[in-house]
Amino acid sequence: MNRVTQQFAFSKRNPDLPIMGAAYAKTDPDIMPFAYGFPAPQAFPIAAFQEASQSALLLEGTRALQYTGGPGQKQVQAWIAQRSPLRGIKPEEDQLIVTTGSMQAFDMVTRVLTDEGDEVWVESPSFFGTIRSFITNGLNIRSFPIDEDGLCVDELESALQKAEQTGGKMPKLLYIMPNYQNPSGATLSFARREKLAKLALRYNFYILEDDAYVDLSFSGEYLPSVYSFAPKRVVYISTFSKIIAPGVRMGWAIADSQVIERMKLFKSDGYTSVFVQEVVGQMLQKMDYTAHMNRINEMYRSRRDVMVTELRRVFGDQIDFQVPDGGFFLWVRFPEGVNTTEMLTHALECGVSFLDGQNFYLEGVDGTRFARLCYTYCDEESIKKGVAALHEAWRRSHSLR
Incomplete structure (x- = not known):
């Protein structure tokens, strides 16, 4: 890059972060893409999309293509409002906004609730997309560990108490994924949800509750949202990407009306997109959503089980992981001395991709023993081949030490 480009072309808000995942650049069909955080193509309701698209045009005509749209916007909002009580949420109309994907909701919340230099706290590990967004917005990030019951709330409480006593920086915002967290797959326990909400009220910070995976529950059980314990201090966001299709680029946020207005x-x-809302609105009105999700969850449960079985069979006690009750991912810990960033090079040569763990941690926190594996995208035979390739990659990297 020449000096002129360095000085004038790029905003100083954009730090030198690597392009995510060398694995994503690999389009070879022989590579098993465990790196992808993608839903299964077989999960997409193609027939329902076709029917809904035709209906949107036939019934609404030009209204569906106009700036203002037709009834689809109200249908989508009504569906969200009707489903929300399953999480203990009962939003009024002015407490809900439909967004262009949940990441737009995330960006809007960050802009509304934080300023450059503010303190934000996250889980460790945490979704790399949010870490990067916070960094580019000039926010100071502090992370707190996760165990099998989700975020370690006692550690967070101790940090809040210390900051209060010493005049240290308090968080403006805490970002969490309470259900089937990306990447760990952990679910925040009921007791920790309740305590976390009380801490937000006590110490006057906001919680951004990202619930992208909530309907991907293999048991069919729901815990109440953190929002349900402190609706004035939580912004709840979710998405249609995991339950309908990521290509629709639709999500939503629920919060206090003053937050939504801002x-x-x-x-x-x-x-x-009002046309996309017309199509999705038609789908949600007509489809059997429960049957749709039951089919998806049965498929994902089966794929998870195959990956778990194969990992245990091939690696034995060389690796460790928690078996999630839903979501997309297994978070695998390799033996001491393994560097999954280096191992990824061997994995791509062997025919499998994954995301190396360091991407999910802040600088200074060691995540080099971890790898995120997605079990939803590949079919069962591909998963078996991918796990075998992963073991060969581990063997090669192990033999070089």
Whole structure:
């Protein structure tokens, strides 16, 4: 890069972060893409999309293609409002906004609730997309560990108490994924949800509750949202990407009406595609959503079980992981001395990809023993081949030490 480009072309808000995942650049069909955090193509309701698209045009005509759209926007909002009580949420109309994907909701919340230099706290490990977004927004990030019951709330409480006593920086925002967390797969326990909400009220910070995977529950059981314990201190976001299709680029946020009103000011696209909302609105009105999710969850449960069985068979006690009750991912810990960033090179040569663990940690926190494996995208035979290739990659990297 020449000096002129360095000085004038790029914003100083954009640090030198590597492009995520060399694995993503590999399009070879012979590589098993455990790196992808993608839903299974077989999960997409193609027939329902076709019917809904035709209905949107036949019934609404030009309204479906106009700036203002037809009834689809209200249908989508009504569906979200009707499903929300399963999480202990009962939003009013002015407490809900439909967004262009949940990441837009995340960006809007960050803009509304934080300023450059503010303190934000996250789980460790945490979704790399949010870490990067916080960094580019000039926020100071502090992380707290996760165990099998999710975020270690006692450690967070101790940090809050110390900051209060010493005049240290308090968080403006805490970002969490309470259900089937990305990447760990952990679910926050009921007791910790309740305590976390009380801490937000006591210490006057907001919680951004990202519930992207909540409907991917293999047991069919739901814990109440953190929002349900402190609706004035939590912004709840979710997405259609995991339950309908990521290509629709639709999500939503639920929060106090004053927060939602301010979020609208930062909705850079003005509105989420009204035609897509017409199509999705038609689908949600007509489809048997429960049957749809039962089919998806049965498929994902089966794929998870195959990956778990193969990993245990091939690696034995050389690796460790928690078996999640839903979501997309297994979070695998390799033996001491393994560096999964280095191992990824061997994995791609052997025909499998994954995301190396360091991507999910802040600088200074060692995640080199970990790897995130997605079990939803590949079919069962591909999973078996991928695990065998992963073992060969581990063997090669192990033999070089």
